[in-house]
Amino acid sequence: MKIYFAAFVCAALAISPVDAVTNTSQAEPAPVISPQNSTADHSKFEILDDEFDFAPDVTEACLECHTEAAQQIHQTPHWRWAAKVDGKMVGKSQNGYNNYCVAARGNSSCSQCHTGYGWRNDDFDLEAEENVDCLVCHDTTGTYKKSAKMSGHPYYEDTQVGDQLIKGVDLRKVAQSVGLPSRQNCLACHANGGGGNGVKHGDTDMSLVDPVHELDVHMSADKLNFSCQTCHSTSGHQISGRYNGKKAFLDDQLDMGRHERLGNNVSCESCHSNRPHDERQLDNHTSKVACTSCHIGEMARGPYPTKLSWDWSTAGELKDGKPFSQDIEIDGVHVHQYMSKKGTFTWGRNVVPEYRWYKGELLQKSLSDVIDPNQAPIDINPPTGDYDDPDAKIWPFKIHRGKQPYDTENNTMLPIYLVGKKGSGALWSDFDWAKALAAGAALNEMEFSGQFDFIESNGYWPIKHMVAPAEQAVACEQCHARGGRLESLDGFYLLGRDGSTWVDLLGAVMVFGGLAGVGGHSAYRYVSYRRRNASNRKQHDNQYDDQQQD
């Protein structure tokens, strides 16, 4: 029992959101979005007035009235963790990978963030209605927390996770207080994915719970106070936003197909139009430059840094046979710099994004794709498009640099078996790469030759949140300059950056040649003038002398 508990704490510690970023100041919770004019008070429902000791029982109670809800959820990426792209399912539940913990499949703790209960392995029933977790999104009490160890079940009993004591959940109270999802509900997973606050997105972290105006003009309570759903509009549990096979934006016209957009996609232009500046030169940018490129000049502008790189190749170093971690402090926030379990990280605040052409879709590679190690860094989910593509715009990206294991014989990326008991081969228990990779490959039904090395990789994160106030927009010179933000984008002429070296050389020859010619000519003109004057005077003097002699 004791051993089980210790293992549980260790595992929870390794996965839980608090492991990577220790908040020095807890953000004040923003007002809960709960319509005052709702026609239903869930605390008056008899079916919810029950001593629930198992979360799926709450789901069954919900489904008594909300008969279609589970079916709706079953259709969403929140549930499937995959979607069809060109006839093939792509996503983290199947074959997708990244350069964080690489693969979710085979790592039962990853499903802490799944909107379901108990996705431990491939036996999980994706069609079972009672497996849907209604409360993770609809809890308004802030007391409902999902456990990594229990693959997404809430903490049923008081549990010590790291230095935090998480209280056992009161399911009756949570069920009776359900409401519309608030920022906390969404951010619990979307800000903490990848192992902690700010790890994945460069523009989505816990500071968005209550951002100041400078950080996010839309979500700041000072003015607009948008909820997540103001933009990510919903319809039948379908939430607008990008996913595999689903573009981030379908159009750039004002109000075009607005009704159809509900639950489907979201764009700045749908509210702002694509000519919002009242200034021709600025408005002309919108056909090729995304709003976000200028209006989100830096990422991670809140108190929390975002993770910029993750080098797995250094993982496994032990002190006295035990794993350890080393922190650094970035502007008052402590983050991991090295962990025996994970390797080496770098972080940054106020990070200037990188710019790429983007059509609202990312080309998610899968674990079965063969890579060419000579092409490193490997682009895991690159955006597509170029200047000539009318659908593509220049977008800001956080490009997360990874160094992760791959099979040097088969040339495939390798998933890692991370969490398991000692002797199971799990990396975080046994610290044996060969075993952890063999187990990871087996759990993902992949071949593993036994030969492996580490390879650099790029993970792409389109930046679209944390829109700054207009006066903090990126200045012209940031891009219209040599060595500016757009230095690496080619295929078009950019004023201030581009030019013909030959023309500039020719220009220099013309202008400085002209100056030299003028200088030489005028100098000789002056010298010859002086000389002429002198000889004239001499002549004059001679004449005078002659006259005197006469």
Add this chain to the structure above:
Amino acid sequence: MATTITIFKRFERLWHWLQALLILLLLATGLELHGLFSLFGFNTAVQLHDWAGFIWLALLVLVFSWIATTGEWRQYKPSFDGVPATLKYYAYGVFKGQPHPHHMTVANKFNPLQRLGYIAILFVMLPVQIFTGLMFFFFPELRAAGWLQQIDWIAIIHTLNAYALLSFLVIHLYMITFGATLGAHLKAMVTGKEQIDSK
């Protein structure tokens, strides 16, 4: 005998000085936009460059109308007559204190080199600059209409021509010192009046 004639009419002087102002502003802002230095700031430089360009276009419409309707076009009839003598003067005669071989009159105000130079500038370089500038300005519309997909060649011609105009300006500022006195031509462009030898 020296007499005083009015060589530059009032409109001509206005044209010259307004154009001088515009070209200086266009060169300064244009070279800044090309990334050679920082002066006004990119945004301001763009605005100034656009305004100056369109004012210049309007001025040139007036100028060409004036040249066409006043008979001034006769000053711009291409000819190589006297070019060798003029070249010889600048390369040799001027150092020997010889007089300029060209005799300025109201009907023939340009020397043979000036005539060729101003034909090139007024009828080739300025229209090319205005035309490429307009293409640059209306590039978004031209691209939307499918007429022009890339601006690179337009931009490169515009830049090369600007360098050529700047080079002209350097030489021009020197050549105006070849009057009866160093400042005589400059004075003429202000007052319109030039002293010439009447024979």
